[in-house]
Amino acid sequence: xxxxxxxxxxxxxxxxxxxxxxxxxxxxxxxxxxxxxxxxxxxxxxxxxxxxxxxxxxxxxxxxxxxxxxxxxxxxxxxxxxxxxxxxxxxxxxxxxxxxxxxxxxxxxxxxxxxxxxxxxxxxxxxxxxxxxxxxxxxxxxxxxxxxxxxxxxxxxxxxxxxxxxxxxxxxxxxxxxxxxxxxxxxxxxxxxxxxxxxxxxxxxxxxxxxxxxxxxxxxxxxxxxxxxxxxxxxxxxxxxxxxxxxxxxxxxxxxxxxxxxxxxxxxxxxxxxxxxxxxxxxxxxxxxxxxxxxxxxxxxxxxxxxxxxxxxxxxxxxxxxxxxxxxxxxx
Amino acid sequence: xxxxxxxxxxxxxxxxxxxxxxxxxxxxxxxxxxxxxxxxxxxxxxxxxxxxxxxxxxxxxxxxxxxxxxxxxxxxxxxxxxxxxxxxxxxxxxxxxxxxxxxxxxxxxxxxxxxxxxxxxxxxxxxxxxxxxxxxxxxxxxxxxxxxxxxxxxxxxxxxxxxxxxxxxxxxxxxxxxxxxxxxxxxxxxxxxxxxxxxxxxxxxxxxxxxxxxxxxxxxxxxxxxxxxxxxxxxxxxxxxxxxxxxxxxxxxxxxxxxxxxxxxxxxxxxxxxxxxxxxxxxxxxxxxxxxxxxxxxxxxxxxxxxxxxxxxxxxxxxxxxxxxxxxxxxxxxxxxxxxxxxxxxxxxxxxxxxxxxxxxxxxxxxxxxxxxxxxxxxxxxxxxxxxxxxxxxxxxxx
Numbered sequence: 218x219x220x221x222x223x224x225x226x227x228x229x230x231x232x233x234x235x236x237x238x239x240x241x242x243x244x245x246x247x248x249x250x251x252x253x254x255x256x257x258x259x260x261x262x263x264x265x266x267x268x269x270x271x272x273x274x275x276x277x278x279x280x281x282x283x284x285x286x287x288x289x290x291x292x293x294x295x296x297x298x299x300x301x302x303x304x305x306x307x308x309x310x311x312x313x314x315x316x317x318x319x320x321x322x323x324x325x326x327x328x329x330x331x332x333x334x335x336x337x338x339x340x341x342x343x344x345x346x347x348x349x350x351x352x353x354x355x356x357x358x359x360x361x362x363x364x365x366x367x368x369x370x371x372x373x374x375x376x377x378x379x380x381x382x383x384x385x386x387x388x389x390x391x392x393x394x395x396x397x398x399x400x401x402x403x404x405x406x407x408x409x410x411x412x413x414x415x416x417x418x419x420x421x422x423x424x425x426x427x428x429x430x431x432x433x434x435x436x437x438x439x440x441x442x443x444x445x446x447x448x449x450x451x452x453x454x455x456x457x458x459x460x461x462x463x464x465x466x467x468x469x470x471x472x473x474x475x476x477x478x479x480x481x482x483x484x485x486x487x488x489x490x491x492x493x494x495x496x497x498x499x500x501x502x503x504x505x506x507x508x509x510x511x512x513x514x515x516x517x518x519x520x521x522x523x524x525x526x527x528x529x530x531x532x533x534x535x536x537x538x539x540x541x542x543x544x545x546x547x548x549x
Numbered sequence: 550x551x552x553x554x555x556x557x558x559x560x561x562x563x564x565x566x567x568x569x570x571x572x573x574x575x576x577x578x579x580x581x582x583x584x585x586x587x588x589x590x591x592x593x594x595x596x597x598x599x600x601x602x603x604x605x606x607x608x609x610x611x612x613x614x615x616x617x618x619x620x621x622x623x624x625x626x627x628x629x630x631x632x633x634x635x636x637x638x639x640x641x642x643x644x645x646x647x648x649x650x651x652x653x654x655x656x657x658x659x660x661x662x663x664x665x666x667x668x669x670x671x672x673x674x675x676x677x678x679x680x681x682x683x684x685x686x687x688x689x690x691x692x693x694x695x696x697x698x699x700x701x702x703x704x705x706x707x708x709x710x711x712x713x714x715x716x717x718x719x720x721x722x723x724x725x726x727x728x729x730x731x732x733x734x735x736x737x738x739x740x741x742x743x744x745x746x747x748x749x750x751x752x753x754x755x756x757x758x759x760x761x762x763x764x765x766x767x768x769x770x771x772x773x774x775x776x777x778x779x780x781x782x783x784x785x786x787x788x789x790x791x792x793x794x795x796x797x798x799x800x801x802x803x804x805x806x807x808x809x810x811x812x813x814x815x816x817x818x819x820x821x822x823x824x825x826x827x828x829x830x831x832x833x834x835x836x837x838x839x840x841x842x843x844x845x846x847x848x849x850x851x852x853x854x855x856x857x858x859x860x861x862x863x864x865x866x867x868x869x870x871x872x873x874x875x876x877x878x879x880x881x882x883x884x885x886x887x888x889x890x891x892x893x894x895x896x897x898x899x900x901x902x903x904x905x906x907x908x909x910x911x912x913x914x915x916x917x918x919x920x921x922x923x924x925x926x927x928x929x930x931x932x933x934x935x936x937x938x939x940x941x942x943x944x945x946x947x948x
Contacts, residue, residue, distance in 0.1 A: 351670075445716060446711060446713050446716040446717045447716060447717055447718055447719040447720070449666065449711065449717070450709075450711060450717045450718065450719070450780075451719065452664075452666055452703070453664060453666060453703060453704060453708070453709040453711075454703065454704035454730060454731050454734065454783070455700045455701065455702070455703035455704030455705060455731070455734055455735060456700070456704075456730070456734065457697075457700055458696075465719055465722075468719075468721050468722070469719070469720070469721055472721070542721075543720075543721065544720070544721060544767045544769070545720060545767070545769045
């Protein structure tokens, strides 16, 4: 089994290397780089000359856009990354690792809460829908699930903001703190409550978007299991329908469910780019979007490598969980 | 105009589209199905049904189970499938009743009806009765029995062994857990320890050499024959009065088949129960059964003792079945097969269902469905050859 993991980890490193090269190439090929974005206005007004811009580019290491130049700068990025240094973010003026570790937590908090909500809402709904297949409940829940999955996040966010923040005015519109309120520095609880109040809408959006998928996934797997021979055996034993569903059937449905849901766990640190931006929440997704728009290459690289590692980790966790929940599976 | 045309049936040259349904027909079928299904489901889901409603009297007290005019239909999207269409037979105490027929003839659905395990909501018992007599002589009408009362019979008094031992055990629970469950459920005052002892005793009874080891194994760690033994052990653990064995040997290889059959007969004698043996293997029937019921397209076409059916088959289908079993006697004789196919289960004809495949078909056979003709107190068959107009026609041909 250890051999299996070592092989998987070696393979993951190879994947990460490929991903990093690809992202580096793509971000270097972006038509307007960080310096172009920053100096555009000054160049137009004549405050800076083209030579100044070129000098700045050289300073930032963005001057040579030939293939050879890109390879050279990629290699130097790779070298410093290997030693644990992800570089300095152009836009935020701080080391990339520091920006990441600062903004990750709020994103994780939002994602984690909505993940838990998805599980405790989606799974029971899916089970109930599968047990009462083709009933009114099944149809209603399925339609809402489809709607939730199909709605774009920015649209749903705008919709909820319009209803709850603007029309009804019961929830804050954007941000993480109320700017017009002044809290005494020792009123920790009040500050926490204020923040929590601001997170209600973004968490609702993420939950609504995700719960449909969880529900559908549970329902489909549950239906498959409920039609299998061993469920008939369980019924033939004289077990009550409740025991058949929640013990014999659900234990089997849990296999795909646990593997896919546990695989999602690392991804929770990745941030929800669009939702965070719409609600102006300073999470990692929001920071990454801004950095990408500005061509902040060290941060783009750092963030995307972080995402890749999370994905690879998610797959590994999925595999391990598969072995844990299914007695038939042995990793080798 | 264009929109309306969508709902009209278009005729394409050279294509037989009688099998296809238009949107309107489809909608009508699903509407009717919903109505019927809802009616039956409501009846089944009633709470606190008084016992008098499902208590009944056996026709013959020496029987464990009596089927009478049982109709089990499936209300599917393309129409009503009459899987079991008026089936009547008895299972006497301590006897083995074999039910034979080709795939899809309704033999499994008959047994599932007895267990109230027909795939709901599409599958419903529409008409007829199934009477069951428990060890105290109390008789229950299974078709009217509420679900919660049925749970006390299932697995305890009537146990079932399924065709596929590979998939009939839950893959995520150990054999022990699955076996203990039955004992804990049905034997009053049982503890986890007593259940374990009982399970291991049962595993020993079915000839498993290392019961402790099997008890702690997962199903995937056992072979097919072992799993079928486990299924039998599980079925036996509450001393059932009737074991339904639904093609218990079909999925096993030949050497194991004989062992399993031997085992079944052995345990039947030990617990003095009855067995309803469902199979399409005539060899198994000849070996095991006391009585034989031959089914075709949802109906019984012939029944009798095993001797009567094997030595003196009456119905052309039974005769065909007998001829199509390999004998190994003659070298150049190809294996006989009954020509043609079973009619479409949705639109069953009014006449004999075997008419289009029968080599003795007569005019009368295409007009009405034949009645049951008695040949002895135990032997009867449904065929025009033996009564009325058909018999006359037959005699005329001979002259």
